[in-house]
Amino acid sequence: MKKRSKSISAMLALSLFLACAVPVQAASVTGQVYSEIEISNIAVKVTPGDKQLTVAFPKKFSEDVEADSFEITIQKANENTLSAPVKLSASAITTATASYTFKNLTNKTSYSIQVTAFADGDTVAEGSGSGIPVGKPPALNGVTAKAGDGSVTISFNKINGAAPTTYQIHYWIKKDAAGNPIFEKPIIIKAATVKNATFTYVLSKLKNGTTYHFNVFAEKNNEVVAITSDVTATPKAPIKKK
Numbered sequence: 001m002k003k004r005s006k007s008i009s010a011m012l013a014l015s016l017f018l019a020c021a022v023p024v025q026a027a028s029v030t031g032q033v034y035s036e037i038e039i040s041n042i043a044v045k046v047t048p049g050d051k052q053l054t055v056a057f058p059k060k061f062s063e064d065v066e067a068d069s070f071e072i073t074i075q076k077a078n079e080n081t082l083s084a085p086v087k088l089s090a091s092a093i094t095t096a097t098a099s100y101t102f103k104n105l106t107n108k109t110s111y112s113i114q115v116t117a118f119a120d121g122d123t124v125a126e127g128s129g130s131g132i133p134v135g136k137p138p139a140l141n142g143v144t145a146k147a148g149d150g151s152v153t154i155s156f157n158k159i160n161g162a163a164p165t166t167y168q169i170h171y172w173i174k175k176d177a178a179g180n181p182i183f184e185k186p187i188i189i190k191a192a193t194v195k196n197a198t199f200t201y202v203l204s205k206l207k208n209g210t211t212y213h214f215n216v217f218a219e220k221n222n223e224v225v226a227i228t229s230d231v232t233a234t235p236k237a238p239i240k241k242k
Contacts, residue, residue: 040065042115042127051106053131055113056099059090065124066090067117074102077110077130085116097178105133140226142198143216145233151204152233156216158199164191164218164225169201171214181213191218206235 040062047054055072071085086100105111110132117125142157154169167189172181187201206212211234217227 039123040117040125042117042125044113044115044127044129046113046129046131048131048133049101050136051133052101052103053105053111053113053133054099054101055115055129056097057115057127059093059096059098061117061125061127065119067119067124069118070098071116071118072100073114073116074111076106077112082114107133107135109133134223137217137224137226140216140218140228143214143228143231145212145214145231147233147235148202149237150206150208150235151202152206152212152214152235153200153202154214154216154231155198155200156228158194158197159191159218159226164220166191166219167194167199167216168219169203169214169216171203171212173207173210173212208235208237210234 042057042061045056047056053074057070060066068090070088070090072088073082073085075082083102088098088100102111102113110130112128112130115127116123140156140159142155144155146153146155156167169187169189170183172183174182176182187203189199189201203212211232214231214233215227215229216231217224219225
């Protein structure tokens, strides 16, 4: 009888050991099924405006992952309070680039913006950018564009109060696929060389019959202090007399 009791006790101990061991092994196997999700990067562009910032980012940011929604948050620099997230459904974004404008911001104040992409509730991509809203500068006075034969003469009035460091003439004739102007190399004029009340600059070797769009502005320490936009002129050859 003693031998039989020892045999039964041994069997019970073995059964208890197996009962405890099986779940541990199952947990180990189950743990191998899951893998960490790789977070992609979103290229975020922030464009400043008067009391506003516009954030833009590509709807498709990876060949392997497609988001079903996005969240955008904004916060002032050196502050810990995030805004309530702006939620965008990917199905509602009909263009290759998504955008959103935060309004009623404080000019000359730095903000950071975070964009997060989700797929089935999981974070799959993130991106961030920063910007400083700026008030709209006043117009640069006296800006004119007079067309000539293969040329345009740009004139503007000198600024006396703001003391800019440079005047700049930017111009374009074409737009890209997204409708944004494709600017040519700008003409930069040192303010110290502008002596008279009215300054004149002639652009030559232009194409007759083509409309040129000009933005002329004054800049001080990389900040625009005055600007006049989209002044146009179309060079043309003189009419030949018969």
